[in-house]
Amino acid sequence: MPADLAPDRVRRQAEAILGRTGEWRLASSTNSRVWRVTTGSGAMSVKLLTDASSDVHVERRLLRELGPGNARPILEVADMGEGEQLVVAPYLDGELVADRLQREAVPDGLGRELAGQYRTILAEVSRLPLRSPGYGRFGSGHQAEHERWSDALGAYLEEQRRKGPRTSALRHPALADALRRLADRLDAECGPPRVIPTDVNSRNFLIAEPGRKLVALNFPVIWQGDPAMPFGILQLHLDDTPMAAALAEGTWPRWRIHFYAAYHAFVICVYVERFTRVPLEEATPWGRRRPLLGLFDTHLRLMEEAL
Structure with a gap:
């Protein structure tokens, strides 16, 4: 067939x-x-x-x-x-954000317009009712059961460490050390758990026509925790675009955005290690050009500078 x-x-x-x-x-x-x-x-x-x-x-x-x-x-x-x-x-008629990014560079004006729409969508998601009282991933056997946000991050990081030995050998010590040092601060600044989408790759959003309206097509992975987290993840999927620059401004402390970008770069590398034949050194976020391992290092450095 x-x-x-x-x-x-x-x-x-x-x-x-x-x-x-x-x-x-x-x-x-x-x-x-x-x-x-x-x-x-x-x-x-x-x-x-x-x-x-x-x-x-x-x-x-x-x-x-x-x-x-x-x-x-x-x-x-x-x-x-x-x-x-x-x-x-x-x-829906329109163009996936991923296809738009691959076709040509996004002008600064359109990038800031789309960044504003990303903010609106994420704010609306964060106001939805919780599925359970705790922190962590919800669905597919996960129940957001942790009492502290840093515990949820640590448990998921440990799960990824076991699944991705090559990625872990390259980057786990630095990320685990950052999480250990910042756990109390993450818990204090996160506040009560909020609903957050954590798979916000650019294939899950459409620029609908007419009107250049950003529409979320999929939210396949849901967590409860810090609403700053998807802003950090978007730094990877929108890397080197006006949207990424605009989303790093204003709403959340930069150190948290860069921490979550590094954290999720590690998670994507584990996925690449497990399910693809792409060498880790060559792996990039979907449709972007800069390697994930380099983005991990960049965002961890920017996190340290912003503390």
Whole structure:
């Protein structure tokens, strides 16, 4: 079967949800396969989700609570067996932020406009009700069970250390030392836990047309903790753009933004080590050019300078 054709079982399940469908066009195959499907009620997005780290039911509730303004809702989820799920959502016209960044440099004015919209979306997410009283990851077997934010960060870092021995040999000692030294300060400045998306890579956001409106398509990984964390993660995914520069200004202390950027650079390197054949020294954030190991070092240095 050609790679762009949907398997019969996917078509059957989609039509059980949507009714009779017309044209199917493969829109993305970078992680899970996504098709643009024409139906009697308009174009729909049909995704065959194969990523076991995502908790689509938690994501669906979160997107519903956000409302239609800056997030695309999930209409239906169907279990396809063998760890796969079918996710149906409205199809939106526009350009993924990742594709826009790869196509050409973003002008300063547009970059600051989009940065403002990122701020709005993240602020809205942080105001959503908590799923549990603690800190940490929520969903996919995680219950945000830690009483201290630094304990949640430490537990997840230890989990990643075990999973990524090569990454850990290169960068774990420096990151663990920074977390140890800053634990009390992180706990004090974080405050009560807030809902935060931690997979904010540039494939999860669309510049919708008309109007250049930024829309969140996916929030596959949800934590409860410091609302500054996604601002740090975006320093990687929007590296060397006007958006990254604007998002580092004003809202949160710079040392926390740079700490979270270094922390997540480590996490992405572990993912690269486990699931790809890309040499760690060459790994970059999706669609960006500067290597993750260098970004780790840069942000850890900037963190120290900002303390």
